[in-house]
Amino acid sequence: MYQYKAYTLEKEIVQGTIDAPNEGIAEERLSGAGYNQILTLKKTPQAFSIRRLLPRSTYVKKTDFSDFLQQLATLLDSQMPFVQALWVLAGQTHNTALRDVITKLGKDVSSGIPFSLTLGQFPKLITSHYCQVIRVSEKAGDLTRGLRMVAGYVEREASLSSHVKRMLSYPAFLGLASLVVIIIVATIAVPALSRLFNSLGTDLPLVTRILIASAGFITTYKFHIGVGIFVVIGIGFLIKRSPGVKKYLDIIALRLPIIGSIVIMRNICRFCRSSAMLIEAGLTLPQALSAIIGTIDNGIIKNILREIRQEIVKGKGLSQPMQKASIFPRLLVDVVAIGEKSGTLQSSFSRLADYYEKRMDQRVQKLLSMIEPASIIIVGLVISFIGIAIITPLYSVYQNFG
Numbered sequence: 001m002y003q004y005k006a007y008t009l010e011k012e013i014v015q016g017t018i019d020a021p022n023e024g025i026a027e028e029r030l031s032g033a034g035y036n037q038i039l040t041l042k043k044t045p046q047a048f049s050i051r052r053l054l055p056r057s058t059y060v061k062k063t064d065f066s067d068f069l070q071q072l073a074t075l076l077d078s079q080m081p082f083v084q085a086l087w088v089l090a091g092q093t094h095n096t097a098l099r100d101v102i103t104k105l106g107k108d109v110s111s112g113i114p115f116s117l118t119l120g121q122f123p124k125l126i127t128s129h130y131c132q133v134i135r136v137s138e139k140a141g142d143l144t145r146g147l148r149m150v151a152g153y154v155e156r157e158a159s160l161s162s163h164v165k166r167m168l169s170y171p172a173f174l175g176l177a178s179l180v181v182i183i184i185v186a187t188i189a190v191p192a193l194s195r196l197f198n199s200l201g202t203d204l205p206l207v208t209r210i211l212i213a214s215a216g217f218i219t220t221y222k223f224h225i226g227v228g229i230f231v232v233i234g235i236g237f238l239i240k241r242s243p244g245v246k247k248y249l250d251i252i253a254l255r256l257p258i259i260g261s262i263v264i265m266r267n268i269c270r271f272c273r274s275s276a277m278l279i280e281a282g283l284t285l286p287q288a289l290s291a292i293i294g295t296i297d298n299g300i301i302k303n304i305l306r307e308i309r310q311e312i313v314k315g316k317g318l319s320q321p322m323q324k325a326s327i328f329p330r331l332l333v334d335v336v337a338i339g340e341k342s343g344t345l346q347s348s349f350s351r352l353a354d355y356y357e358k359r360m361d362q363r364v365q366k367l368l369s370m371i372e373p374a375s376i377i378i379v380g381l382v383i384s385f386i387g388i389a390i391i392t393p394l395y396s397v398y399q400n401f402g
Contacts, residue, residue: 005039013039060097062158065125068098069151073144083110101125114138129274129291130154133281146281153277160269160357171371178379183218185386190215197393204393211389250299254327258367264327265360267301269353272332276349285312301327318345332356 005013068089075085086106093099101122108118116135119126130150137146194212197204204212218225239245254260271292278288289309296302304325311321319337322328332352339348 004041060125062154064095064098066151066155069147073147076144128294129278132291133277136281171375174375186215186218208389208393247299254300262363265356267296267298269356269360270295272349272353276346276353279346285318
């Protein structure tokens with residue numbers, strides 16, 4: 001870390017800190033940031049920090065990255081040189097992973113690589129269609145508009161994903177807590193009760209014998225069961241990556257009741273929102289569809305969009321080939337047709353995205369309303385089974401000795 005004092009192009013004196021491995025690279029970065037004369041540059045000793053001893057995180061939240069894009073647009077609006085804005089944002093962020101990302105962006109832009117191209121190195125943070133928007137904005141000389149547009153969409157997407165995760169967290173917590181209780185009962189309570197029943201010589205009912213046998217199996221082969229679960233999960237991930245299996249799973253996902261409609265609705269929302277953004281950025285429909293196809297996670301829907309793109313290239317428009325695909329609701333096709341005729345396709349897609357996002361939220365709520373009571377009933381049945389298996393022989397012992 002180096003502390004500097006320098007002249008800007010506007011003949012103003014500024015001072016701050018810059019992260020660099022040596023003095024030469026620090027001078028090079030300051031020069032690239034628009035500081036035409038460096039007055040002082042000295043290395044600052046870093047104070048002891050426990051945080052530096054801990055492993056560096058590589059995870060960046062989508063909301064943090066969205067804030068970075070908004071802040072970058074604000075600094076560019078204030079006429080700050082682009083590379084200088086990146087170094088300023090890298091210096092003020094407290095997230096080490098995000099700082100590494102911004103520093104890499106600053107290095108690449110300083111070396112002459114376009115910003116949209118260097119963003120493509122981080123597909124987990126920003127997908128290809130967002131990079132397309134920024135690339136078009138760069139060429140049009142209106143980068144701040146593209147940055148704000150992408151930041152808004154990234155933030156909205158992250159908010160929707162966070163909402164779905166919050167709704168599903170309760171059933172997941174309930175299932176995990178129940179599993180922990182069952183394991184504790186099977187490994188601690190049941191063996192002690194089993195020894196008690198054996199010492200008393202009591203004839204155990206079938207339900208109790210099943211519980212004791214199950215608990216004995218879990219206790220004896222707990223390590224084998226744990227390894228087996230990890231192996232099955234690993235094999236499942238490997239099989240899922242197979243193109244043939246992936247295609248079969250995509251077909252099943254679309255045909256499942258409720259879940260299938262949620263999968264379709266989620267991809268329709270992504271299609272509408274991305275189309276609105278890319279058309280607003282100035283891309284043609286074939287270009288927009290090429291970028292959108294990469295964001296769709298269902299192979300069947302991807303193939304449908306590829307066929308639609310081919311039809312558009314042939315001059316058949318968008319709404320006409322969409323009518324042939326059963327996954328698109330009639331309302332979507334009709335609104336797209338009106339948007340094509342009136343030249344308001346971008347605003348039509350934006351309104352459709354808002355509408356279908358609300359519909360998807362309703363369907364997720366419906367699925368959750370079914371999962372919650374079902375999970376409670378299953379947990380209740382398991383606990384009732386354990387309770388009956390334990391109480392029944394105890395009641396028999398009480399009667400015999402009573």
